[in-house]
Amino acid sequence: MTVAFVLLLLALFLVTGLPVALAMSVSGAIGLYLLGGWSFVAGILRTSPLSTASSYEIITIPMFILMAEFVILSGVAKDLFRAASIWVGRLRGGLAMATAIAGAGFGAISGSSTAAAATLASTSIPSMMEQGYDPKLAGGAVAISGTLAMLIPPSIALILYGIIADLPVGDLLIGGVVPGAIVTMAIILTIAVLVRLDPAAAPAGRTYTLREKIASLKHVGPMLLLFLAVTGAIYSGFSTPTEASGIGAFVAMLLAAKERKLNLESMLIALRNTAHTTAMILFIILGAHIFGYFLTLSRVTNDLASWIGGLGLAPLVIMAIILIGYLILGFFMDQIAILILTVPVILPIITQLGFDPVWFGVVVIVTAEVGMVTPPMGMNVFVVARYTRRPLGELFRGVMPHVWAHLLVIALLVLFPGLVLWLPSTM
Numbered sequence: 201m202t203v204a205f206v207l208l209l210l211a212l213f214l215v216t217g218l219p220v221a222l223a224m225s226v227s228g229a230i231g232l233y234l235l236g237g238w239s240f241v242a243g244i245l246r247t248s249p250l251s252t253a254s255s256y257e258i259i260t261i262p263m264f265i266l267m268a269e270f271v272i273l274s275g276v277a278k279d280l281f282r283a284a285s286i287w288v289g290r291l292r293g294g295l296a297m298a299t300a301i302a303g304a305g306f307g308a309i310s311g312s313s314t315a316a317a318a319t320l321a322s323t324s325i326p327s328m329m330e331q332g333y334d335p336k337l338a339g340g341a342v343a344i345s346g347t348l349a350m351l352i353p354p355s356i357a358l359i360l361y362g363i364i365a366d367l368p369v370g371d372l373l374i375g376g377v378v379p380g381a382i383v384t385m386a387i388i389l390t391i392a393v394l395v396r397l398d399p400a401a402a403p404a405g406r407t408y409t410l411r412e413k414i415a416s417l418k419h420v421g422p423m424l425l426l427f428l429a430v431t432g433a434i435y436s437g438f439s440t441p442t443e444a445s446g447i448g449a450f451v452a453m454l455l456a457a458k459e460r461k462l463n464l465e466s467m468l469i470a471l472r473n474t475a476h477t478t479a480m481i482l483f484i485i486l487g488a489h490i491f492g493y494f495l496t497l498s499r500v501t502n503d504l505a506s507w508i509g510g511l512g513l514a515p516l517v518i519m520a521i522i523l524i525g526y527l528i529l530g531f532f533m534d535q536i537a538i539l540i541l542t543v544p545v546i547l548p549i550i551t552q553l554g555f556d557p558v559w560f561g562v563v564v565i566v567t568a569e570v571g572m573v574t575p576p577m578g579m580n581v582f583v584v585a586r587y588t589r590r591p592l593g594e595l596f597r598g599v600m601p602h603v604w605a606h607l608l609v610i611a612l613l614v615l616f617p618g619l620v621l622w623l624p625s626t627m
Contacts, residue, residue: 235497257442272315273456299320309452313346529542
């Protein structure tokens, strides 16, 4: 009865618009009070803030956010899109395909999905509009390409999952590389099918010489340098994810300085934005810890695992039900909030069923990408709408073919776990 009351209270707080961190903190504290009284609550509230902020892996979050701020400042995303458009621009729909490639490249040097969507919207959509692309096709390509930053390392979402699940962050980040490449190819193939079915949606581009293509690669050099500084350092064992985040932030700062975009004012803005975002994430994690204590002490996780184990369903059927639940939650809730609320409850069930928790983390992030582009909460679509001034309904229709392609990718990753686990196993 207590668990049902607290869950109902949490749902009520979320529906009324209370910030996720406060909703989890208040409902969790009320649940703890009902279980053990005020002294119980006070003891946990005294220790939770320090235990939340003192985790060594937490340092990766502000460092990767700062790296993303410097990357946006340096303007590397524009060079990525320009180089990609030269290589694939002659194909029908080539600029939309170049957007997916640039999204993957930007995701490899930035862990923020909304920042990726905003940057791609400002760089690629004007070019596509000038060449007569269907706004629906252009907006859909940008919105879905922005989600790649959630999956391709350095991914803030994967880092948060690793902290919540107490798993090696390095394994999770490297585990996102192959699925990230698969999702990128799925976006490109979806665009190819769409322009094949409706040639009027995108014109054929101009042809570039081999010399122009090779010359464009020099603009990709800074991105490769930053990617090697972070992901290469983690994969090779040269540094831990925490150390690699510091290296990445420093290299990104050097790139911004090289492009003459770094000054005292821009540095202060980058630091302020990093501090704001980090404080928000830490507050959410603190709320999740308080709510997690309540779930643990009320034994709801153990009871739920025992109930599912007694259903007699095949593990893959249970996994399908869990992923459908994540898809439904993604329609209404922020992806970080979903991770923090559900992982402490779901992960024991996943391990009991015999699934690898690293594999599950990557699959959940791919599933969460769908929530970034589906109504009514599709944050990336709202970001694109702000830049394009196009109706939201039109943009949501434009992204739906990519949603179906994403569901096929999720099914592929579920049926073939080695696509996620192979690369971490070679570290």
